[in-house]
Amino acid sequence: MPELAGIWSPIRLTLALASITTLVLLILGTPIAWWLARSKSLWKEVVATLVALPLVLPPTVLGFYLLVALGPNGPGGWVAGRFGGHSLAFRFEGLVIGSVLYSLPFVVQPIRNAFEALGERPLEVAATLRASPWDAFWSVAVPLARPGFLTGTVLGFAHTVGEFGVVLMIGGNIPGETKVLSIAIYDYVETLQWAQAHLVAGGMLAFSFVVILTTFLLERRIGRAGTDALNHR
Amino acid sequence: MTREDEHIQARFAGSLGGFSLAVRFECPMQGITALFGPSGCGKTTILRCVAGLQRMAGRLRVGAETWQDDAKRLFLRPHRRPIGYVFQEAGLFRHLSVRRNLEYGLTRIAPGERRVRPDEVADLMGIQDLLERRPDRLSGGQRQRVAIARALLTSPRLLLMDEPLASLDRKSKQEILPYLERLHDELAMPVLYVSHAPDEVARLADHLVLLEAGRVRASGRLGDLRARLDLARDLGAEADAIIEAEITAHDPAYHLSYLDFSGGRFSVARIGLPIGHKVRLRVLARDVSITLQPQTDTSILNIFPALVAGLAENDAARTLVRLDLAGTPLLAGITRKSAERLQLTPGKRVYAQVKAVALVE
Numbered sequence: 001m002p003e004l005a006g007i008w009s010p011i012r013l014t015l016a017l018a019s020i021t022t023l024v025l026l027i028l029g030t031p032i033a034w035w036l037a038r039s040k041s042l043w044k045e046v047v048a049t050l051v052a053l054p055l056v057l058p059p060t061v062l063g064f065y066l067l068v069a070l071g072p073n074g075p076g077g078w079v080a081g082r083f084g085g086h087s088l089a090f091r092f093e094g095l096v097i098g099s100v101l102y103s104l105p106f107v108v109q110p111i112r113n114a115f116e117a118l119g120e121r122p123l124e125v126a127a128t129l130r131a132s133p134w135d136a137f138w139s140v141a142v143p144l145a146r147p148g149f150l151t152g153t154v155l156g157f158a159h160t161v162g163e164f165g166v167v168l169m170i171g172g173n174i175p176g177e178t179k180v181l182s183i184a185i186y187d188y189v190e191t192l193q194w195a196q197a198h199l200v201a202g203g204m205l206a207f208s209f210v211v212i213l214t215t216f217l218l219e220r221r222i223g224r225a226g227t228d229a230l231n232h233r
Numbered sequence: 234m235t236r237e238d239e240h241i242q243a244r245f246a247g248s249l250g251g252f253s254l255a256v257r258f259e260c261p262m263q264g265i266t267a268l269f270g271p272s273g274c275g276k277t278t279i280l281r282c283v284a285g286l287q288r289m290a291g292r293l294r295v296g297a298e299t300w301q302d303d304a305k306r307l308f309l310r311p312h313r314r315p316i317g318y319v320f321q322e323a324g325l326f327r328h329l330s331v332r333r334n335l336e337y338g339l340t341r342i343a344p345g346e347r348r349v350r351p352d353e354v355a356d357l358m359g360i361q362d363l364l365e366r367r368p369d370r371l372s373g374g375q376r377q378r379v380a381i382a383r384a385l386l387t388s389p390r391l392l393l394m395d396e397p398l399a400s401l402d403r404k405s406k407q408e409i410l411p412y413l414e415r416l417h418d419e420l421a422m423p424v425l426y427v428s429h430a431p432d433e434v435a436r437l438a439d440h441l442v443l444l445e446a447g448r449v450r451a452s453g454r455l456g457d458l459r460a461r462l463d464l465a466r467d468l469g470a471e472a473d474a475i476i477e478a479e480i481t482a483h484d485p486a487y488h489l490s491y492l493d494f495s496g497g498r499f500s501v502a503r504i505g506l507p508i509g510h511k512v513r514l515r516v517l518a519r520d521v522s523i524t525l526q527p528q529t530d531t532s533i534l535n536i537f538p539a540l541v542a543g544l545a546e547n548d549a550a551r552t553l554v555r556l557d558l559a560g561t562p563l564l565a566g567i568t569r570k571s572a573e574r575l576q577l578t579p580g581k582r583v584y585a586q587v588k589a590v591a592l593v594e
Contacts (some may be wrong), residue, residue: 111479121324124286127311128318129338130387136312143328 009176010184017092017180018160021099022107025156026149028100029107033148034137036108037115052109054102061103063169070094070170092174095180098166106155114148115141147222154215158208183203238297239263241391245282247289254278254289254447260440265424266457267434270444276427279444280393281337283425284318285311295391302473303404317384319394323376325368331379332364348388349420357419358382358412374405376527378412385420392424398433399488413437422438435459435515436477436593456562461555472518472553474563475593480510496558497537501590513593515560518553518566520589525575527584539563556585563587 036048054062067089070076076088076097088094118141126136142149164182171178173187181200188197239262246255254275260266268276276533281287285300288308293301300309317338325334328388335351355361368376377397384392397413398406410433417424417437428434434441434455441459442452451458459475478499492499492512499514506512527536539556546552552572554565563585577583 121320122326125318125320125324125326126337127286128284128316128393129335129383130312130341134310135341140326144326146328211507 006175007184007196010099010179013092013176013178014161014180014182015101017095018157020096020156021103022119022153022161024096024100025103025107026153027153029104029111029156033111033152034115034141036112041208045143051081055105059102059163059165060169063098063166066094066098066101066166066170069219070097088172090178092177095167095178098170099160101162102163102166102211103156103159106159107152110147110151111145114145118144147219150218150222154211158211162208175225189228240294241266241283241296241425241477242294243279243283243291244293245289245291247291249278249287249289252397252447254435256444256447256449258442258449258452260425260442260452262423263421263424264439265437266440266442267438268425268427268442268444269431269434269438270429270450272429273446274279274444276429276444277395279495280318280395280425280427283391284316284393285309285314286318315387315390316556317387317389317392319377319381319384319392319397321396322400323368323373323380325371325376325379325383327368329368330364330549331360331366331371334368334379335364335383335386338383341478346388347386349385354382354385357415372405373401374408377401377409381412381416385416385422389422390536392422394424395427396429398430399428404576410436419532431471432593435473435513456517459562472564472566474516474518474561476514476516476561476563478512478514480504480506480508480512482508495560496563497591499587500534501592504592515591515593516563516587517589517591518564520587521556521563521565522586522588523554523556523565523571523575523577524584524586528586531586533586533588535590537563537585537587539583539585541579541581541583544572544577558585571589 002161032047032051036044036051065228068074070088072080072087077086080086080088080091085091088097122144123133123136127133131139162182164186167178167179167183168186171180171183173179173183179187181204185197185200185204188194188200192198240259241262242259244257248254252273252275256275256279260536266584268279270276278287278289281289282289283293283300285308290303291301292303293299299305299307300314301307325331326337329337335355339347339351350359350406358381360375361376363371363379365377368379371379379396381394398409401409414437416422426437438455440453441455443450443458451461456475456477459473477492478494481493481498482491483489483503484491484500488503489500490502490504492501492514494514504512524536527538537558539558541554542562543555544552544555545555545568547566550568552567552569554567554572554577556563556565565585575583
């Protein structure tokens, strides 16, 4: 039996990071997705491109700029200074900021698609039934876009669990602070602890498989209740 | 209340993707007013402007309230307008049950403004047994009835209906029409009804706004408008007049019913409706002929004294004659040769022979 005492800390850290990141992403991503789905502004394509950038950029590029931004001489360092620190790099808070940026497209895109699929009609119907735009957003748009929220949540969570490059650049490998599972595997391999590496890697493979399969099954159940926003004849 | 308080006055102008609209009309705050015209004439756009779903330059007054007045920079947003809107495809929220769909609008108005009761409406629209169902488990006709009930439950001061029957098959249409008639008879709620189907309009409307290519061609009471020569001429073989009559007697011996109207009494094959019931009759111009003397040796039962009110030549061979039957307009389609032989001129006393009449409700 391989020595596994050190494994619980990266697991806890990974789950905490992924949960907090997903929560922040839903809060930030929903209004962005709504705006992208409904705005006719020319800026829309520019913002959409910025949101999509992490899909194509090497994580090291994003990580490099984040390192500069979060470091003592960047805005992150200034923020840290207000709270008595001197940098957000190599801290858990810095990891959250990096993960949010890196996983943003995975949350925004499915929610945006779901909002776009609604069309204008359900909101018009709601307005003629006296619902204000804010009321209609919560009582009609969000419930009808549920499949998009489900997909966005799962992808955001899973993608954060699986990231490596950005974390390595801005988080380093500090146990209990920034050493997440993907880094732990790298560590085990580097130090030739193959048994531990196998265990963690296999565990993550199984985890990812189960999460994505569950999502597909849930989507199918929601989908069976009708895929378009309104009932046509 | 002044006269304006009992009317809807609308004026809209603007363009929408190459289509330009400039309309001005007035209609009463009671009964059903049909916005009628071919597809693409702008009738749905007008309805959306009245609802505030679309914004065009203009002014809109509904009864004593002003909903839009560009001069005063006033534009009431749709959710602040006391309207009910029935869309062509029902538009039920699929994430809510029928009951929750009905409650959606109801719970969003102040309790003091709830003049329409849920159980009454469910009764009126015949949907009591559907309340727990999901919208995707309903037929097209059922969905449309739920949508109408949902709109009614906001106790609207004005009900807007955008071709509520257009997306339904013939059977569902027949299923809904009686409910719309009950709506008309039992709820004193003004309705703006968009339609391109002449039979629907003949059956339901009291007032007509006739539209063509983004302009108002004519507007007025249904009976007056239907018999206007310039409008009727365009309808050709379909030119007709709508006559309101009341069932006054049944004749069991001959199996006939007698229907009285201002110009006399129709005899028609027995109708299965009680005495006192009001009905609408549709008389096609081609089924009306004219004589100078009352004929007695004819098989035609329905002969009425009339005054020639006007003539219009349809084409080289045919003439359309507008007759006045003691206040009720009627159209007769005859040949130009007959019109000359009988020396028909406005004011001349004649007899109208009606060969066939159809009941529209």
